[in-house]
Every structure is written in C-alpha cells, then in structure tokens.
Amino acid sequence: MSLIKEFTKGFIKENPVFVMALGLCPTLAVTTSVENAIGMGLAATFVLVFSNIFISLIKNFIPPKIRIPCYIVIIASFVTIVDMVMHAYVPALHKNLGLFIPLIVVNCIILGRAEAFAGKNKLIPSIFDGFGMGFGFTLALIVIGGIREILGVGQFLGFNILPKCYIECPMLIAILAPGAFIVMGLLMGLMNLKKKK
Amino acid sequence: MEFIGKIFALAIAAIFVQNFVLMRFLGLCPYIGVSKKLDSAVGMGMAVIFVMTMASTFTWLIQTYLLIPLKIEFLQTIAFILTIASLVQLVEMVIQKTAPALYKALGVFLPLITTNCAVLGVAILNINENLNFLGAILNGLFAGLGFTLVLVLMAGIRERLDKAEIPVSMKGMPIAMVMAGLMALAFLGFAGLKF
Numbered sequence: 001m002s003l004i005k006e007f008t009k010g011f012i013k014e015n016p017v018f019v020m021a022l023g024l025c026p027t028l029a030v031t032t033s034v035e036n037a038i039g040m041g042l043a044a045t046f047v048l049v050f051s052n053i054f055i056s057l058i059k060n061f062i063p064p065k066i067r068i069p070c071y072i073v074i075i076a077s078f079v080t081i082v083d084m085v086m087h088a089y090v091p092a093l094h095k096n097l098g099l100f101i102p103l104i105v106v107n108c109i110i111l112g113r114a115e116a117f118a119g120k121n122k123l124i125p126s127i128f129d130g131f132g133m134g135f136g137f138t139l140a141l142i143v144i145g146g147i148r149e150i151l152g153v154g155q156f157l158g159f160n161i162l163p164k165c166y167i168e169c170p171m172l173i174a175i176l177a178p179g180a181f182i183v184m185g186l187l188m189g190l191m192n193l194k195k196k197k
Numbered sequence: 198m199e200f201i202g203k204i205f206a207l208a209i210a211a212i213f214v215q216n217f218v219l220m221r222f223l224g225l226c227p228y229i230g231v232s233k234k235l236d237s238a239v240g241m242g243m244a245v246i247f248v249m250t251m252a253s254t255f256t257w258l259i260q261t262y263l264l265i266p267l268k269i270e271f272l273q274t275i276a277f278i279l280t281i282a283s284l285v286q287l288v289e290m291v292i293q294k295t296a297p298a299l300y301k302a303l304g305v306f307l308p309l310i311t312t313n314c315a316v317l318g319v320a321i322l323n324i325n326e327n328l329n330f331l332g333a334i335l336n337g338l339f340a341g342l343g344f345t346l347v348l349v350l351m352a353g354i355r356e357r358l359d360k361a362e363i364p365v366s367m368k369g370m371p372i373a374m375v376m377a378g379l380m381a382l383a384f385l386g387f388a389g390l391k392f
Contacts, residue, residue: 025222025225025226029222068311069282072278076274076279079274080272080275083274099321102317103223103314105274105278106314108312177381177384178379180222181374181377185373188370189372196366
C-alpha cells in the first residue's frame with residue numbers, strides 16, 4: 001500500500017535528520033533532555049502536517065516564481081499558532097525550547113518537504129508524508145535526546161536510570177554544546193555503517 | 198570610554214563566548230554544507246555578515262515602529278521572515294549585477310541564506326535581549342563575524358581532513374560533526390569570560 005510507504009519512509013530510509021541531514025539546528029539545541037525533544041518533535045510535526053495540507057490544497061494557484069515566499073508565509077502562520085498555544089498551555093516547555101520554536105519556520109525539513117512533496121502531490125499523500133517525516137524527526141530527536149540525557153544526567157524523561165554513583169558524577173559534556181556535535185557525528189557514522197552493510 | 202567598552206563586550210560575547218554556531222547552534226546547515234572549501238566559505242561568510250547586519254537593522258525598525266505601535270507583536274515571526282526573504286532576494290539581485298563572478302561562486306547558497314537560522318535567530322535575539330538600535334545592528338554584525346570565523350576555521354580543517362585516513366563510515370558529515378564538537382569544546386573555554 002503505497003500510502004503506508006509514504007508514511008514509513010520518513011522513519012528510517014529517508015529519515016530527515018540522519019539520512020538527509022536537514023533540520024540540524026533544533027536537533028542539536030533541544031536534545032538536552034527527552035522531554036524537550038518530544039516537545040519540539042510534536043510542534044514541528046504539527047507545523048509540517050498542516051503546512052503540507054494547505055500547500056497541497058493551493059499548489060495549483062501559486063505562481064511558480066513566488067512559491068517559496070508563499071510556502072514561507074503559510075509555514076510561518078502555523079509556527080505562530082504553535083508558539084502561542086505552547087506559550088499558553090505548556091509555558092515551562094515553551095521556555096526550555098525558547099528561541100527554537102519560532103525557528104521552526106526556517107527548519108529545512110518543513111520547507112524541504114513543501115518544495116519536494118506537498119507542492120507536487122495530492123492532499124492525502126501529503127498528509128501521510130507530513131506525519132511520516134514529522135515522526136521520523138521526533139524519533140531522531142528522542143534517540144539523540146535519550147543518549148545525551150542518559151550520559152549527561154543519568155536520567156531518562158526525569159527518571160533515574162543509571163546508578164547513583166554515576167548521577168553524582170555524570171558525563172556533563174553530553175548535555176553541553178560539544179557533546180551535541182560529537183554524539184551527532186558518531187550516530188551519523190553508525191547510520192553510514194548500517195547502510196553499507 | 199565606557200561606550201567602547203560596551204561595544205567590545207558585545208563583540209566578545211557574540212563572537213566567542215556565545216558563538217552563534219558552536220554555542221547557540223544557529224546556522225548549522227550552511228556551516229556543514231559550505232565549509233568544504235576555503236574560498237566558498239569566505240564568500241559565504243561575507244554574504245552572511247552583510248545579510249545579518251541588514252536584517253538586524255530592518256527587523257529592529259519593523260518591531261519598534263510597526264509591530265509594537267499597532268500591537269501586533271504576535272506577527273513577529275511572519276514579519277521577520279518576510280523581511281529576511283526580501284533582503285536576501287535584494288542582495289542576490291545586487292550581487293548578480295555588480296559582482297557576477299561572486300554570484301556564480303556562491304551559486305545556490307545565496308538564496309539558502311534565507312533559511313539560515315542564524316539570521317532569523319539574531320533578529321529575534323536582538324528583540325528578546327532588549328537591545329537598542331545601535332546594539333541590534335552591532336549584534337548582527339558581530340554574530341555574522343563569529344559565524345564567518347568558525348566557518349573559515351572549519352573549512353581550513355576540512356580541506357586537510359579530506360586527505361587524512363578516516364574510517365569509511367565516518368567520512369564526510371560524521372567526522373565534520375565530531376570536528377565541530379572539538380571546536381565547540383575549545384570555544385567552551387571562553388565561557389567564564391566576563392567584563
């Protein structure tokens with residue numbers, strides 16, 4: 001069933017973070033904990049799905065020369081909605097994600113999917129594509145966030161996972177800036193290794 | 198004298214202590230994408246400095262004289278991104294007419310500056326940190342300088358990395374990321390720098 005394929009391709013084969021290397025800025029910045037990772041992933045998925053829907057609906061009315069600014073306005077509107085909703089209902093998460101919620105508008109994943117898929121395909125496949133890519137993104141964020149949170153504070157979603165002696169002296173670098181890059185690099189290397197096999 | 202001190206503190210903060218790429222994680226996509234060759238890195242850096250400075254200027258003006266008086270601050274994201282997109286379009290047209298060689302060298306990366314999170318990031322940060330007009334312009338300029346500095350450093354290292362013996366699965370992106378991590382580690386040394 002090709003629709004299911006549109007949905008699952010975003011998980012591993014065309015995972016936006018690990019395979020296509022899109023959306024790196026929020027990936028490295030918000031994965032200091034799994035809770036932030038899930039929050040960002042869901043916010044981005046919401047924006048991705050709805051902007052895919054609208055772009056797919058009006059794709060035949062947008063003049064090709066100004067399609068990118070049009071996509072950007074649509075995406076920016078949904079980002080504004082997500083920003084205000086999060087500010088109202090989950091203020092702590094909103095504060096943790098900070099600058100990166102409005103930066104969802106320049107997340108290359110969303111603009112990339114709009115250009116590569118929603119602008120050329122019908123409504124239903126675009127919805128599936130949006131959900132698939134969004135969940136793939138969220139999955140990647142959770143993996144990286146999990147690794148960094150476990151190594152950096154010995155917790156997962158706030159629950160103590162590693163023994164007390166580790167929590168008292170964790171690998172702090174994992175939740176600081178350098179750790180983000182190094183964990184990301186090693187994970188990408190691992191994906192390459194898996195691809196070659 | 199205190200004024201110069203303030204500007205200096207702003208510069209050190211934007212370029213080193215809170216470097217936009219290595220500490221704030223802004224501007225990563227072009228950072229990884231363009232840092233393969235030194236010349237394109239320098240060209241891209243110059244373009245980004247220009248766009249970031251101009252973007253900081255115009256977005257600050259729009260926030261102060263349009264969004265706040267009309268009480269439509271919630272339209273900040275949309276207004277800013279449209280300003281930046283138009284600016285990049287303008288810069289592209291100007292470069293195409295005045296320096297066609299540079300235009301050809303930058304290629305597809307010039308329109309990509311629109312989606313550079315660093316440009317929108319510095320615009321929003323200027324507002325969040327309540328900088329005045331001059332502070333916003335300077336912050337944009339220094340942030341661009343910090344971005345260019347790290348970009349050029351990375352390009353220089355990557356040019357040599359190409360010739361080193363690296364395990365096949367780590368070639369390209371993965372080793373570049375680990376490299377960036379080591380650079381971030383070095384920049385972390387600036388963390389306690391205060392004025």
